[in-house]
Amino acid sequence: GAVVSQHPSWVICKSGTSVKIECRSLDFQATTMFWYRQFPKQSLMLMATSNEGSKATYEQGVEKDKFLINHASLTLSTLTVTSAHPEDSSFYICSVLTGQESGNQPQHFGDGTRLSIL
Amino acid sequence: GQNIDQPTEMTATEGAIVQINCTYQTSGFNGLFWYQQHAGEAPTFLSYNVLDGLEEKGRFSSFLSRSKGYSYLLLKELQMKDSASYLCAVKDSNYQLIWGAGTKLIIKP
Numbered sequence: 001g002a003v004v005s006q007h008p009s010w011v012i013c014k015s016g017t018s019v020k021i022e023c024r025s026l027d028f029q030a031t032t033m034f035w036y037r038q039f040p041k042q043s044l045m046l047m048a049t050s051n052e053g054s055k056a057t058y059e060q061g062v063e064k065d066k067f068l069i070n071h072a073s074l075t076l077s078t079l080t081v082t083s084a085h086p087e088d089s090s091f092y093i094c095s096v097l098t099g100q101e102s103g104n105q106p107q108h109f110g111d112g113t114r115l116s117i118l
Numbered sequence: 119g120q121n122i123d124q125p126t127e128m129t130a131t132e133g134a135i136v137q138i139n140c141t142y143q144t145s146g147f148n149g150l151f152w153y154q155q156h157a158g159e160a161p162t163f164l165s166y167n168v169l170d171g172l173e174e175k176g177r178f179s180s181f182l183s184r185s186k187g188y189s190y191l192l193l194k195e196l197q198m199k200d201s202a203s204y205l206c207a208v209k210d211s212n213y214q215l216i217w218g219a220g221t222k223l224i225i226k227p
Binding site: 044046 | 149151153158159160161162163166168205214215217218219220
């Protein structure tokens with residue numbers, strides 16, 4: 001069964017709108033979640049690592065004030081794209097690590113959110 | 119810098135065998151993953167290699183040579199549903215996943 005639930009799967013909104021995406025781990029506690037962005041025909045780009053109870057770690061070039069991450073509980077992390085613009089249109093995917101980072105457990109991905117800003 | 123190379127696109131025939139190669143140069147190595155990603159969907163885990171050799175899992179097998187910085191994913195008895203992108207990812211010395219750009223596999227009848 002699904003390990004990760006991501007919602008919504010599809011958003012279309014006007015420029016300037018803020019959009020919140022939720023990522024939930026099912027049946028287990030996830031201290032670490034990852035947020036990725038993927039443009040068409042390109043690879044996954046890690047945006048940030050979300051740690052429960054602490055501030056997210058953002059990758060170089062990712063604006064933390066624009067992409068707000070909240071990991072308030074062991075089962076939920078949210079990504080808010082603030083004042084979204086057409087260039088923010090992309091496929092956003094969260095993933096969860098079910099084991100230690102040093103282990104052999106793979107990341108499990110949510111189904112992704114396709115964001116289209118008009 | 120860190121780099122993972124995969125062919126951009128490959129074409130194969132239904133019922134045949136295809137090998138997708140991945141070469142990597144990373145700061146340290148803590149395992150290599152292969153994921154399958156259908157268009158418009160999230161990646162799904164296929165295999166993990168940390169020691170040299172071949173790991174077989176049904177129609178899919180994955181091989182690793184750490185000394186050569188090389189891996190391949192072997193798909194046998196290809197089916198139309200295998201049409202997807204295949205992503206190679208390496209865990210570096212900091213246990214960060216470094217992703218390849220993916221190989222788009224097109225299966226023809």
